[in-house]
Amino acid sequence: MRWKKYFPSIFVVIIFVFFGSQFALIVYNAKMFHETPQRVVPKNYQCTTVRQNPETTVKVGKKVEKIIYKLQNPKQCKSARKLICILLAGGCGHGCLIHHIGICLFLAIGTNRTLQLHFDTPTYTKDQFESAYLPLSETCNEVDEHELATSPSMQGNGSHETTEHHKVVKLEIEDAFIPFTNFAPLTIPTQLKSALDGAHDRPHHWWIGHVLAYVTRVQPSVKVDLKQLKRKLGFSNPAVGLHIRRSDKIINEAEFYSLEDYMYHVTNLLGLHRAGNSRMNVFLATDDPSVYKEALRKYPTYNIMTIHENSLSALWKREKQESFFGIVHDLQLLSECDQFVGTFSSNVGRLVYSLMLVKSRKESLTVCSLDDDYMYYKRIRRYQEVLTEHKPTNASDEIELQVGDIVHINPSYYKCDQRCFGTNARNRKTGFYPAKKVKEYAQPVMYRGFGWDNDL
Known part of the structure; x- marks a missing residue:
């Protein structure tokens, strides 16, 4: 032819x-x-030190783990009250997926239900998820197709579930989801608040960490992988975790920051651990393979560790299984570091912070975000409690504060560096006020599935 x-x-x-x-x-x-223009950022921007009493938080944390495990493992699955979480977000990355599952687990604990997962997304499957992470339940892991088809959608109002009389309910989770109950991030179980009073600076962040830590319990095979990786890298503490997310992130969602922007904070944090002339440990996770080479060249006195294959797979094979395990490994090793530098515009950056709060056994933990404050999408309103009285100065845009006032931070001005912007619940006045005169407020809510039994 x-x-x-x-x-x-x-x-x-x-x-x-x-x-x-x-x-x-x-x-x-x-x-x-x-070639992206590098902007100068304030070198002290968004570094936060969280303090705790490890003796108390570790003890309480073990009890919290038992409570969640007990709720997730009913003796009779068929007769158990259940929430089927339908995961829909097709463009959802790894950190996004974990946070979405966390939303469902908050709701399940709050309404006294066992959480089951149903994956309806092209990005992840249940088998893939459980190849790295333990199933959420050992006794109630498989979704009944009839229950999935016939169960009503979960609904609620404040601290009340309006579908409470249904034994099984379902909930579709996607980017447009808006919390319809107070069983959501930035609240804390009423039963837990007094136990952590004075023992932790951010008890509601600590509670988020324990919910997400349950979701991300790794399989025994992953534990073996991590042990081998740590031996190969020479990973040891103290170490600073460094997460540099670029590729598609700086196209649509975040700004470019140079390696020097990150390393300024890393250097300061390493100074907290400096002992003699020993080399300081930095564990680097990135989706830009060139960053590691740049770091070795510019910071030769640091022991910079990275899993090079992970940055390559994150860049070229993000949808492949090897990339999935790469982010699992990076996430676990970052969360085992003593301090952290990254960006809170990234789901992974925020997830690392949450898991570090659970794993840390030290009295203080410092995290530095080069862009946003800590946030959790699908959260309730963010509140602050006034510690010090404030009288407006000559600035006409400030509001008065009295000790004990509760202030709602305006979502349009979510960053809270030197000054915050919000509404005082006492007099409904809206304006700016000094960040140093307030602290984060953990709103207590009665989580029905959080059985604070003395025998646990």
Whole structure:
């Protein structure tokens, strides 16, 4: 046939197009990673030190783990009250997925239900998720298809579930979800609040950490992998965790920060652990393979560790299984560090912070975010409690504060560096006020599934 004589030419064109597109992608990524204008950021921006009494928090934490485990493992699954969480978000990354499951677990604990997961997303499957993480339940892990089809959607109002009389309810979780009960991030079980009173600076963040820590309990095989990786890397504490997220993140969601921006904070944190002339440990997780080489060249006195294969798979094979395990490994090792530097615009950055609050056995933990304050999408309103009286100065945009006032931070001004912007619940006045005169407020809510039994 005539077309056969054109086959060599067609083959050459195909090869040229394929490799040409790959080369263009490399050039594009290089441009994004290294030619993006670097902006100067305040070097003390968004570093927060969280303090705790480890003797108390570790003891209470073990009890919390038992409570969640007991609720998630009913003796008779068929007769148990259940919440089927339907995960829908197709573009949801790893950190996003864990936070979405956390939303459902908050609701399940608050309404005294066992949580079951149903994956309806092209990004992740249940088998893939459980290849790295333990099932949420050992006794009630498989969703009944009939219950999935016939159960009503969960509904609520404040601290009341309006579908309470249904034994099984379901809930679709996607980006547009808005909390309809107070069983959500930034609240804390009433039963837990007094136990942590004075023992932790951020008890509601600590509670979030324990909910997400239950979701991210790793399989025994992953524990073996982590042990081998730590031996290969020479991973040891004290160490600072460093997460640098770029690639698609700086295209649509976040700004570019240079390695120097991150390392300024790393250097300060390493000073907390400096002993003699020993090299300081930094564990680096990134989706930009060039960052590790740059760090070795510019900071030769630091012991910078990274799993190089993970940055490559995160860049080129994000949808593959090896990338999935790569982020699992990075996430676990970052959370085992003593301090953390990253960005809270990233779900992974916020997740690392949450898990560190659970794993830390030290009296203080410092985290530095180069962009946002800590947040949890699908949260309730963020509140602060006034510690010191404030009278407005000459600034006409400030409001008066009295000790004990509760202030709601305006979502449009969520960053709270030197000054915050919110509404005083006492007099309904809205304006700015000094950040140093308030502290984060943990709103207590009665979680019905949180049985604070003395025998646990």
